[in-house]
Amino acid sequence: MAGQRSAAQEEVRFRVLRLLQDNPEMSQRELANAVRISVGGAHYVLSALIEKGLIKLGNFSASSDKRRYAYILTPKGVVEKTALTKRLFLRKCAEYDALKAEIMALHDEVGTGITPHE
Template sequence: MNSEIRHKILKLLYNNPSLTQRELSEELGLSLGQVNYCLKAVIDKGWIKVKNFKNSQNKLAYSYLLTPSGIEEKIRLTFEYYKIKKKEYEEIKSEIEELKIQMENSTFESLVVD
């Protein structure tokens, strides 16, 4: 499981600990099996604690609570994710500037292919 998926899982569960695996699957764009695998991995790392409770339909449900080490990992991943996205933003910004210069230096006639 890559750090982006770990970050998203921890962020989603931090904001809504009672999300179901199906809801996580939809939010993440992953299969239920993949979500189950990822949840098991973060539980094994000690980042999430699972609690059972009865939901409104009187069915057994789970609440996924971030542990203190899970909150630390979420913060660490947030900084890592921020650095990656900032770098991507700067690269795209540079590409856009280059394209603007190319467009300004081009005439319509030079764009038409014979």
Template sequence: MNGDNEKVLDTYRSFLLLSEISGDQQLSQRELASRLGIALGLVNSYLKNLVAKGYVRVANFPRNRYAYLLTPKGFAEKSRLAYQHLSYFSGLYTVARQDYLKLFRGLAAEGVQGVAFCGIDEVAEIAYLSLKEVGLELELAMDPEAAGCSFFDHQVVSPAEGLVQCRGRIVITSLKRGEALCEELLRLGAPQEAICRAGWP
């Protein structure tokens, strides 16, 4: 993954984490990982960094429960990131567009004509633009949270339902939940070699 990718992803996750922590609920690391769709170990790493910078403090609750709270400095940092949010999304758009173009061109060179998407959010829309530019077809759209919704004339289905129909390549099209979606597909029996990602870890 290149440096620009890494910076956009790192900033995006930090902003999401600070946003979750600033809410009314006291959330544990496991709950934060679940909400953000990233690995528990990665949440732990981000939190250690945010605590070290003075943006987050650890609170001890009854029953040996820990939660994370924003400090005044953390609120200021979240506000700073919020003001830059649009420019980050502009960076995300540029990087994701290039990465998906590269991925789809590679698949087209292998003779692939259509793919399934897994993960329907703003990144999926960017991926769809790249898909059409390369001339591939979207055969199926899957998402455990958006099942029943519509995505570019396709009804979104759950991964469990989608894997019954899907026989080709599955492209992960969510940045926020990419890791969790990969794990879900593998748990449901999707072949590892069928799952494609566009430059994101």
């Protein structure tokens, strides 16, 4: 169970870093909606990423509302995002292989009258 939670948390961190790299001006609400977590969850993740030095907080100068912030990936954040990308890619490939094997086993069980894409 802890492994699944850790993998899910890692995926959330990856998705947040990925979104912020392309859209540093996203609000916490926009980020929460995009990642499908609560606004409180987004705040928690952002705070943790700031504390770890993976993102830094700056004013979003193009905004008329000077209370808006930009979340900018630090060089350390870019390195971490790259490492997360690799781990996520490897995990998703393993999941894909396992799912493909399960589909083939079910196909063999059902018989040859059905193709996997029907």
